[in-house]
Amino acid sequence: MRYLSIVSCLMFLLVSPLVADCSAADKKALEAYDRAWGDSATKGDRAALEQIYASDYMGMTPGNTLNRADTIDGAVRDAEKTRGTPQPVVTHDYYIINCTPNSATITHRNVITSKEDGHSRTNYTRSVHVLENRNGRWQVVANAGNALSDAAQVMYLEHEWNDADMSGNSSWFDKNFASDMTNISSRTGKMTDKTEEMADFKSRKGVTTSAELSDLNARKEGDTVVVTGINRVKGKDGEGKAFDRRVAFTDVWIKRDSRWQVLATQGTDVK
Numbered sequence: 001m002r003y004l005s006i007v008s009c010l011m012f013l014l015v016s017p018l019v020a021d022c023s024a025a026d027k028k029a030l031e032a033y034d035r036a037w038g039d040s041a042t043k044g045d046r047a048a049l050e051q052i053y054a055s056d057y058m059g060m061t062p063g064n065t066l067n068r069a070d071t072i073d074g075a076v077r078d079a080e081k082t083r084g085t086p087q088p089v090v091t092h093d094y095y096i097i098n099c100t101p102n103s104a105t106i107t108h109r110n111v112i113t114s115k116e117d118g119h120s121r122t123n124y125t126r127s128v129h130v131l132e133n134r135n136g137r138w139q140v141v142a143n144a145g146n147a148l149s150d151a152a153q154v155m156y157l158e159h160e161w162n163d164a165d166m167s168g169n170s171s172w173f174d175k176n177f178a179s180d181m182t183n184i185s186s187r188t189g190k191m192t193d194k195t196e197e198m199a200d201f202k203s204r205k206g207v208t209t210s211a212e213l214s215d216l217n218a219r220k221e222g223d224t225v226v227v228t229g230i231n232r233v234k235g236k237d238g239e240g241k242a243f244d245r246r247v248a249f250t251d252v253w254i255k256r257d258s259r260w261q262v263l264a265t266q267g268t269d270v271k
Helices: 010-015 024-043 046-052 068-082 150-167 170-176 194-203
Strands: 053-061 064-067 089-099 103-116 119-134 137-147 177-184 191-193 207-221 224-236 242-256 259-269
Touching: 024 046, 024 068, 024 089, 024 103, 024 119, 024 137, 046 053, 046 068, 046 137, 053 068, 064 068, 119 150, 150 170, 150 207, 150 224, 150 242, 150 259, 170 177, 170 194, 170 259, 177 194, 191 194, 224 259
Parallel strands: 053 137, 177 259
Antiparallel strands: 053 064, 089 103, 103 119, 119 137, 177 191, 207 224, 224 242, 242 259
């Protein structure tokens, strides 16, 4: 279930990707290129980075702009400084890739997990990369990034929710449902708590094969974020009968222990 600068429009891109001349194979190759770029930066591989960054590259971060030379020098210097010491674990997910034969835009979330005073801390950022195909190879011509706002973090968690539902990942729900959460079923109107929801999830015989979010809106008040939207869910019920449902939902998230958790959720079937 479930603000115009280059950076602030990325959430729109998350839920409404642009139509572009880009095959699935093209996207897969560009994602692999992006991940290899990240590995090269982490290692401080100057030779690889000199192949990746275009001569007219410009990197934009809040309050700063870097050219190609400064960016490469910075990556090499940072890698040398931190070599041999524990580093945060960085993962990239929720890729959105649009491309033509000569240009591409790559957007993704970055999850940075580190240990501080014995406690695990997770920070979230989002990146957008602009690439051009020059002389037969892709090069990065522009890059921008920003930290995710609380509302944006929760928007991504809504997508994680759907992914966990489809994969049967009960540990996601155990982690992200607050101990005192409540759910109101879109089908029966029954109110359930976390214990009941977890038991139902683990014992269900049906399967969700597709879950697509739309009309997402998030607003934050203090330590609470309220998300509304539509979730179109397809699959088969416990008897093997196919279903295709659209559910209008309201989810209430609360920040506890430095992370967002589901406090309440309610859905209504949309005919």
